[in-house]
Amino acid sequence: MKVTMEDVAREAGVSRSLVSLAFRGAYGVNEATRDHILAVAGRMNYQPNSAAATLASRGTSTLGVFLLDLHNELFADVHDGIREVAGPAGRELLLTVGSIGGNLDRPALDLLVRARVDVVIAAGLLLSDDELAPYRRSLKLVSVMREVPEADNVLSDNVLGAGLAIDHLLGLGHRRIVHLASPRSDGYGGRREGYMRAMKQAGAKPRVVVSDYSRTEAAKAIAPVLDGAAPPTAIFAHNDQTALGVLDALHLRNLRVPEDVSVVGYDNTSASRPPGIALTTVDVHAGRLGRLAAEAAIARAADPAADPHEVRTTPSLVVRGTTAAPPR
Amino acid sequence: MKVTMEDVAREAGVSRSLVSLAFRGAYGVNEATRDHILAVAGRMNYQPNSAAATLASRGTSTLGVFLLDLHNELFADVHDGIREVAGPAGRELLLTVGSIGGNLDRPALDLLVRARVDVVIAAGLLLSDDELAPYRRSLKLVSVMREVPEADNVLSDNVLGAGLAIDHLLGLGHRRIVHLASPRSDGYGGRREGYMRAMKQAGAKPRVVVSDYSRTEAAKAIAPVLDGAAPPTAIFAHNDQTALGVLDALHLRNLRVPEDVSVVGYDNTSASRPPGIALTTVDVHAGRLGRLAAEAAIARAADPAADPHEVRTTPSLVVRGTTAAPPR
DNA sequence: ATGAAAGCGCTAACAT
DNA sequence: ATGTTAGCGCTTTCAT
Numbered sequence: 001m002k003v004t005m006e007d008v009a010r011e012a013g014v015s016r017s018l019v020s021l022a023f024r025g026a027y028g029v030n031e032a033t034r035d036h037i038l039a040v041a042g043r044m045n046y047q048p049n050s051a052a053a054t055l056a057s058r059g060t061s062t063l064g065v066f067l068l069d070l071h072n073e074l075f076a077d078v079h080d081g082i083r084e085v086a087g088p089a090g091r092e093l094l095l096t097v098g099s100i101g102g103n104l105d106r107p108a109l110d111l112l113v114r115a116r117v118d119v120v121i122a123a124g125l126l127l128s129d130d131e132l133a134p135y136r137r138s139l140k141l142v143s144v145m146r147e148v149p150e151a152d153n154v155l156s157d158n159v160l161g162a163g164l165a166i167d168h169l170l171g172l173g174h175r176r177i178v179h180l181a182s183p184r185s186d187g188y189g190g191r192r193e194g195y196m197r198a199m200k201q202a203g204a205k206p207r208v209v210v211s212d213y214s215r216t217e218a219a220k221a222i223a224p225v226l227d228g229a230a231p232p233t234a235i236f237a238h239n240d241q242t243a244l245g246v247l248d249a250l251h252l253r254n255l256r257v258p259e260d261v262s263v264v265g266y267d268n269t270s271a272s273r274p275p276g277i278a279l280t281t282v283d284v285h286a287g288r289l290g291r292l293a294a295e296a297a298i299a300r301a302a303d304p305a306a307d308p309h310e311v312r313t314t315p316s317l318v319v320r321g322t323t324a325a326p327p328r
Numbered sequence: 329m330k331v332t333m334e335d336v337a338r339e340a341g342v343s344r345s346l347v348s349l350a351f352r353g354a355y356g357v358n359e360a361t362r363d364h365i366l367a368v369a370g371r372m373n374y375q376p377n378s379a380a381a382t383l384a385s386r387g388t389s390t391l392g393v394f395l396l397d398l399h400n401e402l403f404a405d406v407h408d409g410i411r412e413v414a415g416p417a418g419r420e421l422l423l424t425v426g427s428i429g430g431n432l433d434r435p436a437l438d439l440l441v442r443a444r445v446d447v448v449i450a451a452g453l454l455l456s457d458d459e460l461a462p463y464r465r466s467l468k469l470v471s472v473m474r475e476v477p478e479a480d481n482v483l484s485d486n487v488l489g490a491g492l493a494i495d496h497l498l499g500l501g502h503r504r505i506v507h508l509a510s511p512r513s514d515g516y517g518g519r520r521e522g523y524m525r526a527m528k529q530a531g532a533k534p535r536v537v538v539s540d541y542s543r544t545e546a547a548k549a550i551a552p553v554l555d556g557a558a559p560p561t562a563i564f565a566h567n568d569q570t571a572l573g574v575l576d577a578l579h580l581r582n583l584r585v586p587e588d589v590s591v592v593g594y595d596n597t598s599a600s601r602p603p604g605i606a607l608t609t610v611d612v613h614a615g616r617l618g619r620l621a622a623e624a625a626i627a628r629a630a631d632p633a634a635d636p637h638e639v640r641t642t643p644s645l646v647v648r649g650t651t652a653a654p655p656r
Numbered sequence: 657a658t659g660a661a662a663g664c665g666c667t668a669a670c671a672t
Numbered sequence: 673a674t675g676t677t678a679g680c681g682c683t684t685t686c687a688t
Contacts, residue, residue, distance in 0.1 A: 002665095014675085020668090024667090028673060028674090030673060033673080052666035053665080053667070056680055070403070094423070247602065251604075274575065275580075344681090348683060349658090377681055379681080383680090384664055658688080664681105672675075
């Protein structure tokens with residue numbers, strides 16, 4: 001049924017090793033022989049068994065990629081960046097997906113570990129530092145957007161990014177700025193911290209509400225503050241997705257944006273761009289993060305013993321249509 | 329360095345086979361022994377090598393998933409559906425991603441083949457029937473949204489869906505309806521065909537322009553027809569993404585939607601839902617497609633020899649804010 | 657209930 | 673340039 005390398009070798013009248021070498025394009029194989037082997041293999045529809053290859057060679061050249069959530073285009077952008085450098089480097093990508101709640105992180109990582117991928121690039125890990133610690137032994141990890149102790153980290157400066165957003169709002173004249181934050185979890189405090197700092201520095205009173213990463217939850221979470229006393233004139237959301245949830249809630253109440261309320265998102269995903277949305281947001285340059293992560297992963301593969309690598313990139317503010325001076 | 333099953337067996341004072349059985353929760357292992365083995369393994373941080381397992385057992389229980397494009401949330405919805413049934417069935421998911429141009433389909437599928445996944449669920453394959461044919465021998469394939477000869481197919485009735493959209497437009501009084509179609513490729517003709525049929529049946533003159541699947545390309549492709557003589561009063565796009573591109577182009581020209589031009593998308597991805605967009609679209613019920621595909625995959629794994637399975641689901645029209653009577 | 661032994665299909669020295 | 677020979681770390685009969 002399944003064609004093995006042995007079958008190809010017999011058919012081509014050569015030894016197994018030669019077939020193996022030919023397939024990996026190694027030097028030291030006569031060109032004619034190689035072509036012949038490849039032709040025979042092609043005719044027989046031979047597909048190498050990578051389980052056997054992995055076992056025999058104790059590893060793969062495949063990169064594992066963990067993405068938190070397929071519904072957030074941020075991760076698609078990161079993936080594009082990874083692929084941009086992994087492809088030319090001859091590295092293939094095997095993905096695994098987590099979930100907004102974080103409860104699928106573990107099985108997703110475990111699957112990658114068992115698949116014996118060379119290095120794992122994880123974007124948006126939600127596991128705590130403690131839960132991640134055991135993986136140090138079984139995994140070469142490049143973490144994107146979330147700082148993991150002792151691992152390679154590719155980060156964006158969230159404190160700075162949040163500061164950019166708040167300063168923009170402050171400059172427009174806002175004082176009652178609410179932050180719709182993500183649930184507390186290790187490695188994700190930056191945006192909230194940047195918000196707190198900028199507010200305090202300006203002598204404005206910070207107010208934080210928490211919601212998970214989904215758009216609908218965000219709309220629910222912001223509802224009470226919109227309906228309560230002294231509603232904010234501006235809302236700084238944890239990311240674009242939750243900002244869209246805020247927009248939904250605002251729309252439902254016939255509150256105009258930006259005339260009545262200003263909204264700032266975070267990530268600059270394409271969901272923020274449409275003319276009808278035109279969300280002011282902070283660009284993390286996700287593609288660049290992906291490229292840097294792939295570079296870090298390849299470097300790590302080449303030198304497993306090197307010191308942990310860390311880059312922190314600088315985000316930028318993208319002002320669009322959802323921010324303006326507060327109503328007077 | 330790496331802990332093997334042998335190490336665990338030695339440490340636990342049992343044989344390798346027993347460790348193997350314990351790990352797979354097989355019957356016939358004394359409960360106390362099993363607990364002991366698992367405890368020892370846990371302490372040693374043992375991670376089974378699935379390459380070896382795959383090799384020895386000639387297969388995996390993992391499902392491979394191919395998704396055409398991470399930027400189109402349709403695929404995230406399909407993925408959710410797959411996971412919804414695969415999870416409870418104890419099947420893990422390994423993903424691979426193609427690209428809008430279709431040129432990454434092959435490497436992505438090959439990677440899955442070599443990983444020896446049990447069955448591959450492919451959503452949005454762009455390869456031609458001919459290019460797909462060889463995979464018949466190396467792969468159990470469940471194709472979603474694209475009919476592949478001899479494979480298991482989980483489809484949505486695109487002819488019907490397009491008819492729904494056009495009939496809606498026709499009912500509103502539109503006659504000059506342009507279809508922004510996808511490039512011709514096997515298995516994707518349904519929407520165009522449904523458009524042609526509905527137009528002809530109403531005695532309206534069809535007009536088709538083609539663009540690839542990206543938003544920006546769609547905006548470019550529709551530009552000349554907007555700027556040309558006798559511009560359409562309605563545009564039926566191949567999917568939501570390209571419909572958004574159309575919206576962009578319209579916005580750029582200060583054309584109002586739906587007062588000046590009506591727009592209908594396809595897929596009902598979440599990108600079509602925001603209040604500011606409110607795109608009228610055709611819902612393919614992507615989650616359901618995913619669930620059906622996972623069921624088909626599991627059935628196929630259980631009985632590789634069964635006759636090809638085919639389901640064709642019925643889409644529905646979601647009328648929102650981008651369609652209205654044409655200007656008079 | 658547990659153990660021994662034979663592969664699974666490759667790669668990696670090492671020969672020739 | 674090509675062939676030989678050990679494994680890689682598991683699962684799977686088959687014994688016990």
